[in-house]
Amino acid sequence: MAGAVVPPLRSGRVPGVGGMWAAGRRVSSRLALSGGEGGGVMGETPSGKRHHRRGKVSIAYDAPGGGGSQGASSSEAKKPKWEPKNWEQQLANIQEMRKERDAPVDRMGAGKCFDADAPPEVWRYQVLLSLMLSSQTKDQVTAAAMMRLRQHGLTVDSILEMDNAALGQLIYPVGFWKRKVQYIKQTTAILKRDYGGDIPKTVAALVQLPGVGPKMAHLVMDIAWETVSGIGVDTHVHRICNRLGWTKKETGLPEETRQALEAWLPRGLWSEINWLLVGFGQQVCLPVRPRCATCLNHGICPAARKR
Secondary structure, three states: OOOOOOOOOOOOOOOOOOOOOOOOOOHHHHHOOOOOOOOOOOOOOOOOOOOOOOOOOOOOOOOOOOOOOOOOOHHHHHOOOOOOOOHHHHHHHHHHHOOOOOOHHHHHOHHHOOOOOOOHHHHHHHHHHHHHHHOOOOHHHHHHHHHHHHHHOOOHHHHHHOOHHHHHHHHOOOOOHHHHHHHHHHHHHHHHHHOOOOOOOOHHHHOOOOOOOHHHHHHHHHHHOOOOOOOOOOHHHHHHHHHHOOOOOOOOOHHHHHHHHHOOOOHHHHHHHHHHHHHHHHHOOOOOOOOHHHOOOOOOOHHHHOO
16 A cells, blocks of 8 residues: 555545544533434354354344334433443543544545545445455455555446456455455446445345445445444444443344444444444454553453453
8 A cells, every 4th residue: 555545535524434523522512412313343254154153133224313212202212221330431531542543444444445536426335345345354454455446446337347356356365355256246236237336325225235234334324325324333343342331231243232332322422433442442442452551441441340
């Protein structure tokens, strides 16, 4: 990627998330939005195999702008039955630690990999492909692959005209690159045939595409369509939520974590939470040997107290 220049994001779009988040805001200002704003994945491998053998997890798709279940009183909808202890302070601390926006996701996340000057249907397609490539792959590797694709010409038609060997050379060494060549080709053909070269506008339609899972679908909705349909939960978000005690009980799969998190986290925070936690997981709350001593949540994190 040395010397490569990626066009800047569209105005107001947050790197890696696509939502809008002004630097310096704290959780108190975000909570005011909770009532009205609709706004590399464990267990989501390209081969479709799960790392954990567990009971089947149902995948719920929330309609944009949707709230609680019908028939519930307004007081019940505004006040969750359960929420984690100290979560507001924990979140404020993470916002403080992320204020410099200097994690890999801030420079090379999905919101940084597309050509903002391309026609809307083209850059939306690029967002989808960047997320498909990102599964089980570091941001640096994904960004480099996207740069090579864009230099070649990254559109629906150009990918369909390209043979599998050439596509593989361009995306290598992303994780499971051979499988992803097949997924990209299949998905691109569907987009050309069924969507006029654009991408679907719903989570339910997105997850029907080869190689696209719930996490990718919710992030595509946020970045490409600026609609918050749900929380994108990857390995970082999954790990950190369990460490902080942000799930009522320990979860084994990202989809379980998503459902647990959406049950209590104010909707106005859904867009930024992936970006915040991914960068936090890349810099501080590492998978192995997390830097608890330098973390502002050291005294109020259940996992840190056990170390």
